[in-house]
Amino acid sequence: MSSIFDLSGKRALVTGSSQGIGLALARGLAAHGARVVLNGRTEAKLHAAAATLAEAGAEVEVAAFDVTDPAAVRTAVAGLEEAGPIDILFNNAGMQFRAPLEEFPEEEWARLMRTNVDSLFYVGKAVARGMIARGAGRIVNIASVQAELARPGIAPYTTTKGAVRNLTRGMSTDWARHGLRVNALAPGYFRTPLNEALTADPEFTGWLEGRTPAGRWGEVEELVGAAVFLASDAASFVTGQTLFVDGGITTSV
DSSP, rough: OGGGGGTOOOOEEEEEEEHHHHHHHHHHHHHHHHHEEEEEEEEEEEHHHHHHHHHOOEEEEEEOOOOOOHHHHHHHHHHHHHSSSOOEEEEEOOOOOOGGGOOHHHHHHHHHHHIIIIIIHHHHHHHHHHHHHHTTTEEEEOOGGGGGGGOOHHHHHHHHHHHHHHHHHHHHHHHHGTTEEEEEEEEBOOOSSSGHHTTTTTHHHHHHHHHHOOOOBBGGGGHHHHHHHSSGGGTTOSSSSSEEEEEEEEOOO
């Protein structure tokens, strides 16, 4: 049965993968046999991340491009496809900005939308064209528990993750008939650079530990099993779904 989780011979593009969740996902996919393509905007960070994976025996490539620029996305994906098919896409690039909603800067609202929603559309569409032509592919969009829950100060972020969940449903509805499987992975509260302000706050950590049935922060490595499942043949009849990996926080009050 382990063969249905084997990603050998597959090539996976992971956006926003120079650090944090994206890098952990890339490392996990590589450990299950995939050749991974790291993406970000800063070449130096990407090459440093790629070196750490290569040292562990991973097959790894680097593709530096801005996922919020549709022309850059089209050019980059076309270049990657010339070297071989993209079998798996993880739309992971994302950002956060915290402020009271009544004071939230309009420019930050727009930047959140570009990064967390528009980029999934741009990259997803560009990669899906090749997958459709081949009649197969896996796309996993990174959502969040904020697709289901809200907290003070992050209403725009919550908006973007709700959009990710519904865009996932829409992609699945349009593309499943072409052999694509599109799902979302929704992390709970994990120790990442995006959450540094929260992990450093003892009051927030205390609240989170009391609020989460598992009683702790998640570690990024704990997302790998779910990611590999969604990227593999084990999920051959799973599409349009959002899989929460959250220590139970969305299941209790």
